[in-house]
Structure formats: C-alpha cells, structure tokens
Amino acid sequence: MRAADAGLSRLAFAALVAGLGVLLIAVLWGGAVYPGYDHARQFMSELGATGAVTGPSVSLWGFAPNGVLVTIFSLLAAWILRRSALAVVACLLLAGNGVGMTGAAVYPCDFECSRSDPSVAALLHDLFGGLGYLCAIVGVGAAALWARRTDAPLLAPLGVVVLIVSGVGFYGVVAELELRGLYQRAMEVALAVFMLALGWALMKGVRGVRA
Template sequence: MHSNRTLKLGYLAGLITPLWLILGVAAAGSLYPGYSHIDQAMSQLGAEGAPTQSLSPVINNFPLGVLFILFGTAVALSFRSRWARLSGLLIMLHGLGSFGTGYFACDPGCAPENPSANQNLHNLAGLIMAFSLLLAGALWVWLGRRLLTSPGFAVFSLFCTLASLGALPLMAAALESGHGFGLYQRINYGASLLWVAGLAWMLMRRPCT
C-alpha cells in the first residue's frame, strides 16, 4: 500500500510544473540576448550554439522531466482503473520525452533544411511529449466524471485539450511565416501544463482512502 504522504509529494510535483516552466524559461530567456518569447521556440534556448545551450536543459528539461515522472507515477498508483493508470504512464512518457529534448540539442534555429541526427531525435522526443500529454488530458474528459465525480473537471480537461489542439495549426502557420511561433507554442504547452496542475489539485483534495 502506498502511503498518502508519498502520493501527495507526487501530486505536488504535478502542481508546480507550470510555475517551474515559467520561471525556467524566463530565466534562460533573460540570459539569451535578443531572445523573443513571441517568435522563438523554447527549444532554441538549448539549441547548438545558443548562449544558454548548457543552462536551459539543466533548469528546464531535466527537472521538468523528473516532476512529470513523479506525478505520472503518483497518478498511476492512485487508481485501479486501467485507463487512469494509462494516463499516468503517458505523463511519465512525457517526462522521458522532456529528458530527450534536453539531451539532444536541436540545430541552430531548430528548423534546418538538412537536420542532423540530434535534431531528428530532438523532434521525435518533442512529438512524444506533445501527444503523450495531449492523450492523457483527453482521457480525463471521460475519467473526470467516472473517477472524480467531477463534471467540472471533465469540462476543464476538454477545454485544455481543445486549447492545446487549437494551437497546433497556428504553430504550423507561424513556422511558415516566421512570426508568432513562440507565442502559440506556449499556448499549446501551457494549456497542457494547466491541465496537469488541475489534475494534481483535484487529486490533492481527494479524501484519503
């Protein structure tokens, strides 16, 4: 039987993920002369040749990976439902993807015509991150009613999932135009992190069983 204290620590890890990302990206961006949070991808903070190449993974990707793995583990251990446990595994997979995007630095600019092996592995890890967390959130559109008896959280999960999805075509268009990619990427990822924090908050408030 897993102690309530252990699970609470896992929930706390999920609760602080949005704040950690905000502080980490802001700190790295402040040390990158001319960096634009509106136009540039977060990955450019750790790109080859960037002034924050070594720092960004250490304060962003790696600690966030740990937080996601801790939270995903807590979610998986909190329920007997296989779907809830699957959502926990997806959150853990997202954490592993965070390690991957930090370890495999993207090429300068992160969008080369002839990507290196590191760039391809970075992109793969990024796709794993995006779709694992998106799917985890989508599962709770249904699980929110069934396991938490909370129609409100189910609606919240739907809103965050749709917001994250809705930002994807905007990111693609911004990539073509060269303007606004950073903004839409932050909306996309921010919606998913808001959902993570929301689930963590709901789980922290559950009565002990």
C-alpha cells in the same frame, strides 16, 4: 483515502509544482539573457539549442528536471488511481510528455532550431518533443473521459478546453506559424493547468467512480 496514498498525492503534487516552476524560471531567465529572443515567435527549444548562449543551462537545469519531475508526478498519479484502467492509461500518457521533455533536453535542436541539414540530435529532439506533446494531448483526453465518472466534476470540462487549446497549439508548432512561440506557450500553459488540477484533485481524495 489510505494514508499511503494521501502521502503520495502530496509528493506527486510537490513534484509537479517543482517541475513546472523550474521550467518557468528557465524559460524566463533564458529569454531575458538571450539577445533578441522573442517569446511569441521563437520556440522554447531555441533557448536550449546547440550553440545558444543559454543552451546548456536551459536544457540541463530547465527542460531535463521538468521532464523528470512531470514523469514522477504522472507515475505516482497512475499508482494512486490504479483501480481505474482508463485513469492509469491517461497518467501513463502524461508521463510520456515528461519523457519527451527529458529526451528533448538530452538531444537539443540545432542553433535556432534550424531545419536545414539537421543533425541526429536535432532529429531526435523533434521526435521526443513531438511524441511527448502527442502523448500529453491524448492523455488529457483520456483523463477527461475518466473524470466524467468521478466526484471531480470540473476536471472533465477543463480537460475538453485544454484538449482544444493544446490541439490548436500543437498545430501552430508543427506548422511553424509566425507566432509559433505563442502557440507553444499556450499549449504548455493549458497542459500545466490540467495537470495542476489533476494533482489538486488527487490531494482532495478523488480516486474513482462516484456513487
């Protein structure tokens, strides 16, 4: 591994850990101070919604930095894996997830993420959030395909599991099932686990096709 890429790998992993950490803290804090909030039945976006007591804090100090840092991680990973077109595409799709989170922070949903007479900001929130999740899911699938030909054998099966969990979670979010909050968190955790595994593999020197 080139020294420059080794340094970028560590920087990328640090950005990812910081991004996931700030999101976790924001959601836990927001859920604790939001009256009657139910993590299992309510979207995370409700914590950053317009009019919510936690709205500006969670959006600006939780969702936005998470999106920016995940984007940074993904773009650095794309550069490190630049010798593989499939890996670059996968990482750019993962970056789309970060961009989606950032956009969803800039344009919060309406109070309690109500769908009745949605504002322009709420429509943009759903657009950014939905496209971000779709990019992440497709990106994990592409990364799993790429990982099959690398010297990081666990990434591929992990990617398949994450693909299934995140696909089911996305369905629960879109269909707004009763436990939609749980479905969303399962998807978020699954995607986070895969990105952490990818970041760790990069630090350990995975770059391309195994011999």
